[in-house]
Amino acid sequence: MSESEYSKSGSLRRRFFTQAGGGVALLALAPGVRLAELAIAASDDEPVSDKHRWGLWVDTSRCVDGCDKCVSACNEEHGLSGMDRPETDAQWIRKVDLQDEVTGRELSLPLMCQHCEEPPCVDVCPTGASFRREDGIVLVDKHICIGCRYCMMACPFHARAFIHEELSGQKTHSPRGKGVVESCTLCVHRVDEGRTPACVEACSNAGNDALVFGDLKDEEGRLALILDENEGVELRSDLELNTAVRYSEV
């Protein structure tokens, strides 16, 4: 590519066209045809769109007390090794054990970033590093996170972690480093390849099937069908965040 071509490709969109090839570019440029309408499911060479909204279903009746396969799968997938300092070590997903204060009934469930439609972390972030992708996945752009931790103050689920020390041996697909905030990415690198998040896969491999990943907007999809039949409890529903992670009962 010549230098002039490079300098022309300044805007994201134009860059996209040069990559997607002449035919698609022509189509997209044709009057009345919008890019979003051309987008198809989980393809990693086109921008994600709001045609999908990725979410999780947690069937707490199938979640086994004492099982933490989802947690170790997450730690393995993203290289969250920990420094044996529980107060500052990162946890993207954790098992919470609940006991009903009245009946004494016990519950065990996984808790992670709820990928809100109205995420408080995104609202408060001064630089826009906390953002919500078009397909609903809430992420931190670690290139522009300044490490102010205001998002951690705002998150109702205590779902985020600040990296308190220098790290080494990071995974190529999951960059993480000192001084910035991070949280569950819904395994965005897997989602973009059309795969399911590591926690869901591990839960399924263990035969528990307490976690179901899917597209909330796909009316024929498994997730939508489950939510048709079940209530689908939102955590902190009082805040009206419209979370993408729904629980069978809490």
Place this chain on the structure above:
Amino acid sequence: MRRTAGKRLARGWIAGLLLGAATLCIPGVLFSDVAKPQIPSARGEQCVEPVEIMRRDHFDFMKHDRDTTVHEGVRSIKHSLAGCIDCHASRDTGGQFISINAEGQFCQTCHTYAAVKIDCFTCHAAVPATKVSQSP
């Protein structure tokens, strides 16, 4: 009285500027024979861009494509850091990959020469990804 003071002031400024300019030239004269960096050879046929363009603009390329990937989920990008590492990371005698930002390695050797700090590898892996078992 006032005018002479002004003249003296002006002369002072000019002398200062000349002296400053001369000082700026010192490193060029003294260190002009600093050895060019010895860049380790890469695998593969051809870089994604001509070498001359990559030398000057690689960060713009990577910064641009990183935003496309992080915010828009486009992963089939031409200029990815992982792509650089795949071709340019060297192995040690034991066959293990050496961090690309280690002294003398591809990224670091040039950045040492140019005295520019690399911020990528605080977060990003500095060796090629090892294929882990992938489920269907």
Place this chain on the structure above:
Amino acid sequence: MSSGAFQILRPGKVFWLTAGVAAALALSGLAGAHHMESAGHWVTGMNNRVVWGLPHVFAVFLIVAASGALNVASIASVFKKASYKPLSRLSGLMAMALLVGGLSVLVLDLGRPDRLIIAMTYYNFKSIFAWNIFLYTGLLVVVAAYLWMMFEPRMHRFVGAVGKVAFIWRLVLTTGTGSIFGVLVAREAFGSIVFVPMFISMSLSFGTAVMLLAIILMFRLNNLPVKDEVITKLRSLLAYFVITVAFFVAVDHLTRLYTVGDTGVERFLLVDGGIYPLLFWAGQCLLGTVIPGIMLLTPRLAGRFPTVVASLLVLLGAFAQLYVLIVGGQAFPMDIFPGYTETSSYFDGVVAGYQPSLPELALGLGGIGLALLIALLATRVLPFLPQAPVDQPGG
């Protein structure tokens, strides 16, 4: 007000000693920040549950006090009280110095302080924090302009107008600072609209206390006479501000106790939360409100020394208040699952621990040192201090 009424003074030994102490504090703050940044924040007491700690207590104190310190100048040029005019330059100077001190602490505590340029080039306008960045830097610009109007005789006629802008700006700024906590709906101790008037009253109280100390210190260091009239007026102003803060603190707690019915967090902050109720009742209420309030309203205690003690007590109470508000508010666990007791490996359902560390304390004190150093050195460069005794309206 003519510029002749102000002067640059010859520094004495005590002056340089004070400046030396301030510089040492600022340097140790830098050392603390450097340690935190190079080792990572795990060396501080802050963790994934208490994400803002001592540095933020100091930073918020300095920023809130900064806007309050400007009040003396506002009284002179907005409310046309001529007897405060000789102090208005010092008031503007203190506002800028405190703000720079506070912002430095805030920035040096960031996970990536090297990315300050990103904070200035990437803005999310939905974020109150982003707006605060504008408000803070904007106040520095407005006060600098305000001081220029005061220093430059040809610009005197604009002092009133610029003073009004500065006055409104500082009110908006404190509204912004209060909103940082006021918009946090997820946490029971925060997310209250009462934070806005409370922070404004806090700024008036902390800022006036700082100004009283600054006036007495600066004049002492320069062997300048300061007559009693202005001190007396500021003393009673401070007393009323202290009472106003106490009022809004009471309203804040009462709204949570009665209106919202959030008794859990109130029990924690007021009764059984360990260090936090202790700091609230002993630090904020007794030492920071009742005792200085009485001292300031007792005419027999109008001397320099009791005034200094009362002002210092107000500031002590300020720190206790901000510590309880910022750290205590995070220590109380969020109720993610109402009606259940929660246990996890990530400290759900339990009170979060926080042990302030030395680097954090050094960084916080460094901010105070920096503010003091800026204020002291500025009086050596430009005529900030009045020539005549303070209660003679200059010009």
